[in-house]
Amino acid sequence: MTKSDTSVASAVLIMDGDAIRRALRRIAHEIVERNPDLKRVVLAGIPSRGNEIARRIADTISVIEETNIDVGTIDVAMHRDDVGTRSELPIVQASRLPLPLENRTVVIVDDVLFTGRTVRAAMDAINSFGRPARIQLAALIDRGHRELPIRADYVGKNLPTAFTEKVRVQLGDDQGSEGVWLIKEEKR
């Protein structure tokens, strides 16, 4: 990859692979603590890294509680509120959730919580499948700057950021090593 001529980006490592593992283990414990009836819980990842995080949390829960927990995926692209305003369309994917959702607790899982618009879209998508008893939210990183009245129930790390900064999350299925980086772009 070549560096751009007009700007230079610096990346600060916020969490390494071990820190991510510890944060997800804590989230798994918190989910167990808050949801005595784990059979009713569905972890619904937002593609693509939310899916991987949901899978890891489910793996951890299956170890600590010796019970399997349902995992699904929830596509938000077709529920976004900005179609027609961007030059590139988000790619839509099929949602997969165990049905029916009635009397269940759906935990939306995403890597980075930012404006909250993605989560709003995810809640709309879930509601089109049925009426779960409750919806909760887990995010590896909460970077602030909410534009909607949404907050996370489970947070891996609170990360104060500037609006223009970017947060990069790399997990095992991505290329390179695992970690969370804060990326600042400076004009030269």
Place this chain on the structure above:
Amino acid sequence: MTRARESEPTVVSKVETRTDLRWSRKDLLGLRELSADEINFVLDTADAFKQVGTREIKKVPALRGKTLVNFFVEPSTRTKTSFELAAFRLSADVINISVTTSSLTKGETLKDTAKNLQALHADILVLRHSSAGAPQFLAERLQSSVINAGDGAHEHPTQGLLDLYTIREKKGRMDGLHVVIVGDILFSRVARSNIFALIKFGARVTLVGPSTLVPRDFERLGVTISHDIDQVLPTADVVNLLRIQHERQRKEYFPGLGEYVRLFGLTKERAKLLRPDCLIMHPGPVNRGVEIDSEVADGNQSVILDQVTNGLAVRMAVLYLCGGIAT
């Protein structure tokens, strides 16, 4: 926090792409000009939309606030209904204009009609027209997205896409498959769209029908031509039976229904020549007892109703992709 680390600049995107390809067309005029990657991209998108039909609430807000005009200058029920339902499921508003209600019968030109539609801020125009090239004519002149819903004997791209989707869904691939298309190829836009697309995916295509309706010219497209259906059926992976279009037939081209059935109809007896895993397709509406016997049309090799279901998903994908990009 651990120590800082220098890193290369990276584009941070929350949306993972399955392919690098991004859709950038405002119109869908035909499959001839699409690449195999673009077609696959539409089919992948259709996969996601197909699942919306299984939800309790079969509606997503993807095209909320957009207006779609179904402009059918030739009679059609299922294509029009399919586009209409696709638009509803994407939360678009729909106006239907058919030939009997259109000012075309009062002498207005196609271009004037279309300009009027644009003045109403129609975002997507779905056009069925008896003249080949009519959708392209409008696409070049209008800001709206133009979707070809069948133009003359030229192309019917969404039918071609739904046929491909159905084949890919049932067979898991397209390359190397032997696809037999039977019937009135000469006047068939469905056949053309299928041929253009199937060839791009490496399928082997054989056209079967009376020599008047399956001219040798088609060999230039890379297909094989046969006038003996019994010889072709045993190696087919897919048989696509085209509707005999009574309303378009001219006597000199067509042998007569009885003779057609005897020579090319997929009768119960003839269906025994097929491999058990061969798919039987038909774009509808089916003339039972002509192109296909009732028992065969309703048999377990028939995927005719899957085609209808898939058509809805494919049209949702096309409307989303063409109508969703900023113009």
